[in-house]
Amino acid sequence: MFGESIRIALAGLRANKLRAMLTMLGIIIGVGAVIAMVSIGMGVRDKVESSIAGLGSNLLIITPGTASAGGSRQAAGSGITLNAKDAIAIQEVAGVNLVAPAVSRQYQAVFGNQNWTTSVQGTTPDILGVRSYNVQEGAFFTNQDLETRARVAVLGKTVADNLFAGINPVGQTIRINKAPFRVVGVLEGKGESMGGNQDDMIIVPLTTAQERLLGISYVQTINVQATGTDAINQAQEDITTLLRVRHKLPLTTPDDFKVQNMVAVMATADATTGMITLLLGVVAALSLLVGGIGIMNIMLVSVTERTREIGIRKALGAGYYNILLQFLIEAVVISVAGGLLGIVLGILSSYGVSTLAGWKTIISSLAIVIAFGFSVIIGLFFGIYPARKAALLDPIDALRYE
Amino acid sequence: MSIVLSNVTKVYKLGGETVNALAGLTVSISPGEFTAIMGPSGSGKSTLMNILGCLDRPTSGSYQLDNQEVATLNDDQLAITRNQKIGFVFQSFNLLPRMSTLENVALPMVYAGVKKRERILRATKVLTMVGLEDRMNHQPNELSGGQRQRVAIARSLVNDPTIIMADEPTGNLDTKAGDEVMAIFSELNAQGRTIILVTHEPDIAEYAKRVVYVRDGRIERDEWKVR
Numbered sequence: 001m002f003g004e005s006i007r008i009a010l011a012g013l014r015a016n017k018l019r020a021m022l023t024m025l026g027i028i029i030g031v032g033a034v035i036a037m038v039s040i041g042m043g044v045r046d047k048v049e050s051s052i053a054g055l056g057s058n059l060l061i062i063t064p065g066t067a068s069a070g071g072s073r074q075a076a077g078s079g080i081t082l083n084a085k086d087a088i089a090i091q092e093v094a095g096v097n098l099v100a101p102a103v104s105r106q107y108q109a110v111f112g113n114q115n116w117t118t119s120v121q122g123t124t125p126d127i128l129g130v131r132s133y134n135v136q137e138g139a140f141f142t143n144q145d146l147e148t149r150a151r152v153a154v155l156g157k158t159v160a161d162n163l164f165a166g167i168n169p170v171g172q173t174i175r176i177n178k179a180p181f182r183v184v185g186v187l188e189g190k191g192e193s194m195g196g197n198q199d200d201m202i203i204v205p206l207t208t209a210q211e212r213l214l215g216i217s218y219v220q221t222i223n224v225q226a227t228g229t230d231a232i233n234q235a236q237e238d239i240t241t242l243l244r245v246r247h248k249l250p251l252t253t254p255d256d257f258k259v260q261n262m263v264a265v266m267a268t269a270d271a272t273t274g275m276i277t278l279l280l281g282v283v284a285a286l287s288l289l290v291g292g293i294g295i296m297n298i299m300l301v302s303v304t305e306r307t308r309e310i311g312i313r314k315a316l317g318a319g320y321y322n323i324l325l326q327f328l329i330e331a332v333v334i335s336v337a338g339g340l341l342g343i344v345l346g347i348l349s350s351y352g353v354s355t356l357a358g359w360k361t362i363i364s365s366l367a368i369v370i371a372f373g374f375s376v377i378i379g380l381f382f383g384i385y386p387a388r389k390a391a392l393l394d395p396i397d398a399l400r401y402e
Numbered sequence: 403m404s405i406v407l408s409n410v411t412k413v414y415k416l417g418g419e420t421v422n423a424l425a426g427l428t429v430s431i432s433p434g435e436f437t438a439i440m441g442p443s444g445s446g447k448s449t450l451m452n453i454l455g456c457l458d459r460p461t462s463g464s465y466q467l468d469n470q471e472v473a474t475l476n477d478d479q480l481a482i483t484r485n486q487k488i489g490f491v492f493q494s495f496n497l498l499p500r501m502s503t504l505e506n507v508a509l510p511m512v513y514a515g516v517k518k519r520e521r522i523l524r525a526t527k528v529l530t531m532v533g534l535e536d537r538m539n540h541q542p543n544e545l546s547g548g549q550r551q552r553v554a555i556a557r558s559l560v561n562d563p564t565i566i567m568a569d570e571p572t573g574n575l576d577t578k579a580g581d582e583v584m585a586i587f588s589e590l591n592a593q594g595r596t597i598i599l600v601t602h603e604p605d606i607a608e609y610a611k612r613v614v615y616v617r618d619g620r621i622e623r624d625e626w627k628v629r
Contacts, residue, residue, distance in 0.1 A: 004512050015500050312496045315457060316557070317485020317513040319478040395457050399496070 005322065009329035012302070023298045024338035026291025027378070031342025031371045032349060033284035038367035039350035041277025043360035048273050052266045054190060054198065056131045058097075058232050059262040060224040062090075062239065065255060080218040081256045084206065086246060087222050093238045095231030100127040101219040103209050109202060110175040111163040118159050119201045120176055122209020123223075130225045138170035138185030146205045149212060153181040157189035157199035176202065177213055232263050281367070285374070291338065292378035299331050299386035310390050311398025324391040331383025332376065339375035343368055404564060404596060405431040405454065410463035412449050412619075423449040424460070425619035431598065433564070436591040438599045438610035446619040448569075451600045455490060455567045456483045468564060485513050489558025493570035495550040497542040497557075503529065504538040507557045514561055528556040532586060548579030555586055565596045572606055584609045 013020045064079030087101035102123035109116050125140055127133065141152045153174065160169050169183045181204065190198040210216055224239065226232040236259050243257055303310070310323055346368070350361040412424040423446045431437055441447040452458040453465060456472055459480070465472040467487060475483065489510075490496075497506045507525040516524070529535055532552040542550055551571060558566050568587065572580035588609055591597050599610055607613050615623040 008512075011500070308496075309498055312498060313509070313513075314481065315455075315484060315490050315496075316510045317481050317561075319481040319513070321478075322513060396452055399457075399492075 002325065005325040005329050006333075008326050009333055012306075012326070012330050013333060016302075019298060020334060023294050024334050024341065026294040027288065027335050027338025027375050028291075028342040028345055030284065030288025030291040031339050031375050032345030033287050034281055034371040034374075035343060035346025035363065035367050036349040036353065036361075037280035037284040038277055039346070039361040039363045040353060040359060041273065041280045042362035042364055042367075043354070045270065045273035045277060046362055047360050048269045049266065052262065052269055055262060056223070056225060058226040058229055059130065060226060060232065060236055060239065061260040061262065062086075062222040062224065062243070063220070063258050063260070064218075065257055079256060080216070081247060082219050082222060083217065084219055086243060087219065089242060089246060090222060090224060090239055093235060093242060095227050095235035095238070096224055097227045098126040098129045098225040100124050100130045100223045101206060101221070102127065102223060103206065103214060103216065103218075103220045104201075105214055107177045107202075107213065109159065109163060111169075111172065114163045114165070116159055116162045118156075120209065120213065121201055121203050122206040122213070123203060124206055127203065127223065130223045133190070134188040135185045136188040137168065138183070140185050141203075141205055146207055149207045150205060151179065151181045151208060151212070152184045152205065154185040154187060154203040155183055156187050156201045156203075158197055159200060159202055160186045176204070179212060229263055232261060236261050288371070288374060288378060291375075292335070292382040295331050295334055295379060296382035296386060298334075299327060299383055300389070302330070303327060303386050303390040306390075307393065307398050307401040310393050311395050311401065314393070314395035315399060320391045323393075324387045327387035327390045328380070328383045331387065332379040335375045335379025335383075339372045342375065343372060346371070404433040404468060405429075406464075406466040407453075407460075408464050410453065410460040410465060412446075412453065412458070413461045422619055424453070426463070427616075427620055429614060429621055429624070431596065433596050434591070434594050435612055436587070436597045436599070436610045437612045437614060438601055438607040439614050439616060440600075440602060440604075440607055441616035441622070442602070445616045447600055447616045449619075450616060451567065451569055451598075454565075454598060455488055456480045481513075485510055486561060487564045489561070489563040489566045491551065491554050491558050491566065491568040491571045493573040495542070495547075495554050495574070497550055497553055499542060502539050502541060503534065503545070503553050506542065506553060507560055510557060510561045524560055525556070528559045529553070531559070532556045546579070547575050548582055551575060551579070551583050552586065555583070555590075559590070565598060566590065568597065568599045570601055571599070572601070572603070580606070 062082065064081045066079055082101070084101050087099050090096060091099045100123050102121055104119050104121040106117060107120045109118060124146060125143060128135070128140055135154070136157070140154055141150065145152050153176065155169055163169070163174060164172065169186055172183050173180050174183060175181070187199070204213070206219070224235070226235045240255065240259055244255065247256055249256065313323065347363055350363055353359055354361040407430070408428050409426045410424055410428070411422065411426055414421040414423055427446070427450065439447050439450060449458070453460055456467070459475070460473050463473065467483065472480070472483065498509070504522065504525050507529055508521040511521045511524065526535065526538065529538055532555055534549060534552055534556065537545060537549060542553065545553065566587070571583055575583060584606060587597055587599070599606070601607055611627050613625045613627070614621055
């Protein structure tokens with residue numbers, strides 16, 4: 001009986017192909033939009049996540065508070081309260097894996113007749129682990145270079161490419177702010193991340209930068225890598241306590257430094273992009289709902305149009321469920337076919353968006369399943385009322401209907 | 403006895419006004435009878451037809467079809483009764499468009515749950531009986547009025563019902579086609595089927611062996627023809 005109902009329903013749809021197609025279009029667009037929008041949202045989320053992850057894993061970044069000159073407070077991070085000894089002390093905190101204090105400033109680097117203005121960072125070899133840098137050519141400078149304030153430099157990929165066109169930079173001497181530095185290594189490219197191009201910089205030993213370039217004894221940031229995600233919050237607290245003690249801050253004084261937890265930043269970004277995805281999905285789901293209303297509308301028209309047919313079928317012995325199934329299956333066939341075509345449309349359009357607009361899109365199988373399931377439910381939900389209306393028709397009235 | 407109506411009433415409410423379409427009608431029809439129901443419009447003959455055809459239930463009274471009380475059946479039970487025991491032939495044929503002759507004839511068997519192969523077999527058989535074996539794959543709009551009515555008769559026969567109910571079966575046909583259709587009914591009656599014919603044409607009622615005249619919801623006259 002069920003198979004027979006499907007056959008009758010399909011015949012009913014074939015009789016009105018254009019109308020069935022147009023009704024289906026509502027569902028096709030709805031399902032397609034949900035899949036495409038969610039894939040765009042997921043793409044954004046993935047991009048943000050990977051750019052944060054690109055900074056390094058389980059990262060805490062400690063910056064000094066604001067400097068205060070005559071009651072006028074300067075920009076955040078302009079303070080001079082952090083020094084290399086703080087960094088050494090932090091190394092002892094439980095849950096801390098690597099610590100790399102750093103300073104940086106923009107300088108012009110010169111090689112031969114080429115010049116390039118870039119950020120010169122002074123730091124320790126631990127930065128390799130903290131920021132997950134890899135040395136592509138040569139080697140990183142050593143702790144001995146750090147102690148001897150050696151004039152050695154490690155180049156980021158962008159700098160190497162711009163200063164040395166086709167020459168191996170390792171062993172060459174460049175000038176940073178007119179002082180000569182021997183290039184000992186080149187880093188592997190890391191690409192864009194939060195805060196711009198990660199490859200556009202030169203790394204020199206911290207002590208060299210402090211004393212030979214900047215002429216300062218404090219550090220501008222301390223990068224800390226925790227041993228794991230579970231240890232990072234405790235480490236953040238312990239470091240705060242430690243630094244307050246080291247800086248001899250009375251209880252009432254606010255911190256003169258700031259510990260930024262990149263895991264927390266990641267969680268916030270995750271929540272934000274998740275919200276964007278949800279918003280896009282919900283807006284698209286609304287069009288699916290509108291498509292469902294279209295189904296109901298056309299089914300009501302269909303029931304009215306076919307009142308006489310319903311009367312005939314009832315006179316010949318069709319019961320309530322025969323008629324109910326016939327019309328319900330018609331509605332569900334429209335929504336299922338629309339759902340399947342919508343999946344195709346959604347996948348195609350998210351590929352289209354990623355090729356044409358260059359956005360990253362991730363087609364989520366969950367979104368496909370949910371959108372399709374939703375379209376079936378919409379078919380059932382919006383089909384049941386017209387189908388019930390048909391099944392409840394009085395055979396005498398229906399037969400008399402002109 | 404196959405059909406027994408006793409003291410059947412049917413009351414409609416039409417815009418606040420109650421209409422007594424049937425006012426205590428009693429009639430019985432035995433198996434194998436060819437009965438014509440006649441009466442002016444408003445006499446209650448359509449209501450009587452609907453009740454006899456199990457399309458409607460009486461307000462009060464009893465209707466026994468093959469010793470089964472029909473008045474208390476629910477809608478789905480009525481549908482099953484129509485499917486199994488009654489074959490309908492309508493004035494306007496009431497074939498489903500966009501379906502072939504064969505599919506139209508097979509439709510009552512779909513609702514009876516008959517397997518597809520047997521449906522085709524039986525539908526072919528009844529179509530041959532009415533002389534339309536070469537029109538099985540035509541759609542209703544490709545047939546003449548007389549042919550359509552013969553398809554409808556084939557459809558009414560296909561579940562082998564107790565009664566064939568024909569509501570003005572010749573109303574939309576010319577005299578020749580009408581005579582052909584009535585000849586089929588006579589033939590079916592000769593085979594032993596009960597036929598109930600509703601008409602207002604005395605010529606058509608001539609085919610029946612018994613004529614029941616209805617007026618004001620009651621039997622006015624009940625005539626048996628002696629041949």
